[in-house]
Amino acid sequence: xxxxxxxxxxxxxxxxxxxxxxxxxxxxxxxxxxxxxxxxxxxxxxxxxxxxxxxxxxxxxxxxxxxxxxxxxxxxxxxxxxxxxxxxxxxxxxxxxxxxxxxxxxxxxxxxxxxxxxxxxxxxxxxxxxxxxxxxxxxxxxxxxxxxxxxxxxxxxxxxxxxxxxxxxxxxxxxxxxxxxxxxxxxxxxxxxxxxxxxxxxxxxxxxxxxxxxxxxxxxxxx
Amino acid sequence: xxxxxxxxxxxxxxxxxxxxxxxxxxxxxxxxxxxxxxxxxxxxxxxxxxxxxxxxxxxxxxxxxxxxxxxxxxxxxxxxxxxxxxxxxxxxxxxxxxxxxxxxxxxxxxxxxxxxxxxxxxxxxxxxxxxxxxxxxxxxxxxxxxxxxxxxxxxxxxxxxxxxxxxxxxxxxxxxxxxxxxxxxxxxxxxxxxxxxxxxxxxxxxxxxxxxxxxxxxxxxxx
DNA sequence: CGTCTCTTTGAAACGCGTCAATGGCTGTGG
DNA sequence: CCACAGCCATTGACGCGTTTCAAAGAGACG
Numbered sequence: 001x002x003x004x005x006x007x008x009x010x011x012x013x014x015x016x017x018x019x020x021x022x023x024x025x026x027x028x029x030x031x032x033x034x035x036x037x038x039x040x041x042x043x044x045x046x047x048x049x050x051x052x053x054x055x056x057x058x059x060x061x062x063x064x065x066x067x068x069x070x071x072x073x074x075x076x077x078x079x080x081x082x083x084x085x086x087x088x089x090x091x092x093x094x095x096x097x098x099x100x101x102x103x104x105x106x107x108x109x110x111x112x113x114x115x116x117x118x119x120x121x122x123x124x125x126x127x128x129x130x131x132x133x134x135x136x137x138x139x140x141x142x143x144x145x146x147x148x149x150x151x152x153x154x155x156x157x158x159x160x161x162x163x164x165x166x167x168x169x170x171x172x173x174x175x176x177x178x179x180x181x182x183x184x185x186x187x188x189x190x191x192x193x194x195x196x197x198x199x200x201x202x203x204x205x206x207x208x209x210x211x212x213x214x215x216x217x218x219x220x221x222x223x
Numbered sequence: 224x225x226x227x228x229x230x231x232x233x234x235x236x237x238x239x240x241x242x243x244x245x246x247x248x249x250x251x252x253x254x255x256x257x258x259x260x261x262x263x264x265x266x267x268x269x270x271x272x273x274x275x276x277x278x279x280x281x282x283x284x285x286x287x288x289x290x291x292x293x294x295x296x297x298x299x300x301x302x303x304x305x306x307x308x309x310x311x312x313x314x315x316x317x318x319x320x321x322x323x324x325x326x327x328x329x330x331x332x333x334x335x336x337x338x339x340x341x342x343x344x345x346x347x348x349x350x351x352x353x354x355x356x357x358x359x360x361x362x363x364x365x366x367x368x369x370x371x372x373x374x375x376x377x378x379x380x381x382x383x384x385x386x387x388x389x390x391x392x393x394x395x396x397x398x399x400x401x402x403x404x405x406x407x408x409x410x411x412x413x414x415x416x417x418x419x420x421x422x423x424x425x426x427x428x429x430x431x432x433x434x435x436x437x438x439x440x441x442x443x444x445x446x
Numbered sequence: 447c448g449t450c451t452c453t454t455t456g457a458a459a460c461g462c463g464t465c466a467a468t469g470g471c472t473g474t475g476g
Numbered sequence: 477c478c479a480c481a482g483c484c485a486t487t488g489a490c491g492c493g494t495t496t497c498a499a500a501g502a503g504a505c506g
Contacts, residue, residue, distance in 0.1 A: 058357070061445035064365045068357060084343075084350030089357050120307075126349070127307030133356045134281070134291060134312050140363045141404030142287045145494070172452060181364030183495060188454060204452060204503055222284035368462070395484065406463060411486060427471060427484060 008074055009048065009121045021111055021118055025101040036092040036100070037078070045102040046082035046122075049075050052098025053170065056090045057178065067178040069129070070095065070156060076125050082108055083126070096170050145182045146190045150219040152179035153200075157209060168207045176207075231297055232271065232344045244334055244341055248324040259315035259323070260301070268325040269305035269345075272298050275321025276393070279313045280401065290401040292352070293318065293379060299348050305331055306349070319393055368405045369413045373442040375402035376423075380432060391430045399430075 010018040025048070030036060036047065039058060047054075054071040068090050071077045081088050082105060103111065112119040139148055153176060156168040177187040191202045199215065201208040209215060233241040248271070253259060259270065262281060270277075277294040291313050294300045304311050305328060326334065335342040362371055376399060379391040400410040414425045422438065424431040432438060 058361050060361060060365045062365065066361045066364045068360070080350050080353045084347045086347075086350060089354045124307045124309075126353075127303050127309060130303045130349075130353055130356070131312045133353070133360060137291070137356060137360050137363065137404075138281050138283060138289045140360065141289050142283045142285065173454095174452080184453085185455090185496080186494060188452095189494095192454075202453090396486095397484080407485085408464080408487090409462060411484095412462095415486070425485090 009076055009118065009125065011121055012117055013115070013121075017115060017118075021115065022101065024107050024111055025103045028100045028102055030094045030098050030100065032094055032096050032098075034094045036094070037088050039088055039091045041088050043078060043081035043085060043088055043105065045104045046079050046108050047077050047092070048101045048103075049073055049077070050099040050101055053095040054098060054100075055093050055095045055175075057093070058090050065174075065178045066181065067175060069132070070179075076122070079122055079126050079129070083122070095175075140181045145180065145186050146193075147219060147221065148180040148182065149176055149187055149190050150215050152176050153207060153209070154212065154215055154219055155179070156207075157212060160212075163210075165208055165210045166212050167209070170205055171207060172205050232299055232341065232348065234344055235340055236338070236344075240338060240341075244338065245324065247330050247334055248326045251323045251325055253317045253321050253323065255317055255319050255321075257317045259317070260311050262311055262314045264311050266301065266304035266308060266311055266328065268327045269302050269331050270300050270315070271324045271326075272296055272300070273322040273324055276318040277321060277323075278316050278318045278398075280316070281313050288397075288401045289404065290398065292355070293402075299345070302345055302349050302352070306345070363404045368403065368409050369416075370442060370444065371403040371405065372399055372410055372413050373438050375399050376430060376432070377435065377438055377442055378402070379430075380435060383435075386433075388431060388433045389435050390432070393428055394430060395428050 010021065013021070026045075027050075030052075036054065037044070049071050051073055053073075054077060056068045056071060056077055058066045058068060060066070069077070071092075077092060078088055082103070085105060112122065136151075139151060143151075153168060153171075156171050156176075156179070157166040158169060160166050173187040173191065174184045176191075177184045180187065191200060191207070194200045195202055198210070199218075201210065233244065236244070249268075250273075253275075259277065260267070272294050274296055277300060279291045279294060279300055281289045281291060283289070292300070294315075300315060301311055305326070308328060335345065359374075362374060366374075376391060376394075379394050379399075379402070380389040381392060383389050396410040396414065397407045399414075400407045403410065414423060414430070417423045418425055421433070422441075424433065
């Protein structure tokens, strides 16, 4: 199953209409660590990341954290909550300084109705996210921890730099663990082992991957 | 998070319109074990269970099975695939003789456009399913196997009978394991242990639960 | 320069998966 | 009608992957 480059919400719209839709949304800037909304709150809006990174997570009654997804530039979040008007299913916090654009429920409903292509785009993105959750569910149920950590890391990597290396910036061992459904300790050990094999160059709050290809092999091994 | 009684797709529609929508769908009967569609196939339709039970599952490259959801009477499946027109994200097979109603993509698009309430209902159901996957993801990442098996069992139980007992019919240990993300063996052992505590009365392909309350306690314990 | 977060590493315990073998129930066909 | 095949279930033994607990080091930030 190939990963698609998160098709933009404005894909295929003519520039004027795209402009109109963007302008209907409210811009918002948040500091690192700021909370956009909390799990259980009634949905107010659909949110788009313009720059920065948002961490979508749940906290269990026992205090364990689970990261549902990290949303980067161009990515939508809480689209389902906005579409069905119920409550937010996770808590959103800024992993770094972030610019957002937010469409309030009533405004959104109007835009979706007026612009079929926009509606199709939003539904397409909802579909991508639903499929991704299904994949991660299966991975969590069937794959060992190191493999899941490889997948989590791949999902967090930025674009390749000049030397072909890719970096996951602002990602702690705790973050990796919370995405992979394991513990901080296991994540640390796995990174240490990979470092010895020269698969990664881990640092404090960052991971440098010289060649993602070997990581992909690891993630997709069907041992 | 309370579980809602899977709001029907036709909820809130006046009878005439409900009739019209139903008639636009194609009825279909399948034998036990029959495959409705396979993971990866291009989506053809949105499907509704009228009677019977459909098993929505994925199979890993290594051959392990994961059950994404069991869809019972009144429940919709593959709604997301039908909305975004891409491929089915799981394989659907009949767990028992089943009657379905299916709306082809083009027909569905027309109905959704013509009837806002119907569209809202479908989106609401998509939302419920998305939230449920999120919940199960968190449970899988943080809870021990017996607790997940308790949750799986609760999700599979039928309505309470005259004596207040509830039964999961046509559910094997393998099914329970595939829903809980564990193995057939662990499921068997857990059932045996619960039987000793008189929590369940397991049988071949069925599980009788005298009092679901104690199971709920087990499922929600935050120890 | 102290505090806080992030990280590493060891040692021990344990849950659960894995393997193997056995027995029972069901439906089918000779 | 009985025997066989096939699926479902049970149970023990074993081992390994991971979590858990504890302690200490290192980089970042005010």
